[in-house]
Amino acid sequence: MIYDSPIRSLVKGISWRLFASVDTFMLAFVITGKALIAAPIALSEIITKLVLYFLHERLWNIITWGRINNKPTTLRSLAKSISWRIWGTIDTTILSFLISGNxxxxxxxxxxxxxxxxxxxxxxxxxxxxxxxxxxxxQPNNN
Structure with a gap:
């Protein structure tokens, strides 16, 4: 069985968040045309998404489906991507509304x-x- 340490989940979350926040800023800026709306959306989701991502990683750590030869399969990565996007989109939509009012x-x-x-x-x-x-x-515990 594979076990990812909590520190791995944290570092992985930070690496994802840096990349994803740039994407959020760019999308919000293109859609609203206002950096003063895009920046707070991207910055506020750094905090909310780090917490949500860490929780998502810990949940997926206990799900054994989709691991072969001690590595995640492509199908597992896809399922995990979709489940994370559900959480992430809800968070971004709520933050975008609270900040833009639109x-x-x-x-x-x-x-x-x-x-x-x-x-x-x-x-x-x-x-x-x-x-x-x-x-x-x-290794499985064979008691």
């Missing part, structure tokens, strides 16, 4: 980021699948 902007930002973030998250997952740091292989 439901249309919030829904548009949330809708566009579904596509960009699933693609980027999948790539991020495949990169991290190759990194052994913080990953342990636990």
């Amino acid at each position: 439901l249309h902007f919030a829904l548009t930002i949330g809708s566009f980021e579904v596509v960009t973030k699933i693609l980027f998250f999948f790539v991020h997952e495949r990169i991290w699948a190759q990194i052994k740091w913080g990953r342990q292989i636990l």
Whole structure:
């Protein structure tokens, strides 16, 4: 069984968040045309998404489905990408609405980021699948 350490989950979350926040800023800026709206959306989600991502990673750590030869399969990465995007899109849409006060902007930002973030998250997952740091292989306890 594979076990990812909490510190691995944290570092992985930070690496994803840096990349994803740039994407969020760009989407929000293109949609609203205002850096003063895009920046607070991207900055506020750094905090909310780090917490959500860490919890998501810990949840997926206990799910054994989709691991072969002590590595996650492509199908597992895809399922994990989609489940994360559900959490992430809800968070981004709520933050976008609270900051912009405009439901249309919030829904548009949330809708566009579904596509960009699933693609980027999948790539991020495949990169991290190759990194052994913080990953342990636990032998089953045969009592």
